[in-house]
Amino acid sequence: GAVVSQHPSRVICKSGTSVKIECRSLDFQATTMFWYRQFPKKSLMLMATSNEGSKATYEQGVEKDKFLINHASLTLSTLTVTSAHPEDSSFYICSALSGRAWETQYFGPGTRLLVL
């Protein structure tokens, strides 16, 4: 299967700072990547859809100015949580859409963010 990596795997930051999370497709080119957030014991919530070379499409209720998404290349998308607050603490997961048959989404290992 296709491999997607995320960096960092865990991050702890102070309230008010910004945090950048990288998502890379390692062995395929991904024209579309997705960003999800998951709170404890809850299901995945789609935050935004990121297409290479264009602006991300955000889901209802997700602040685009707070969660900045950049998809500058076919193998890299970044999510920046700006002016993070404790309520932004969560598990952030990216996925990349393989252009192969069936267009299956492959997921990264996730990034655990803790805002103090």
Add this chain to the structure above:
Amino acid sequence: DAKTTQPTSMDCAEGRAANLPCNHSTISGNEYVYWYRQIHSQGPQYIIHGLKNNETNEMASLIITEDRKSSTLILPHATLRDTAVYYCIVRYAGNNRKLIWGLGTSLAVNP
């Protein structure tokens, strides 16, 4: 996307087959059934998907009923490492590539 219904939790003995059901009674003809699983504190892992026919790969088998209103994921010989939350998702095979996640089935494989 069609809504899916799964049992909240299931138990299975190690070495036995785990059969995870999913109802998707409102599925339309151009929607696929996808199965993912999520082991604690990890990203979801793709398992298998299908449209009409039964499918099998190295991880599991997918049995879809003839009317496509339900399906069953089969792990033929469950191991402790198969303990995870299993998600059944139906997705339109067109431009809308979103996956809408429910709460899934928490499978516990017991020794």
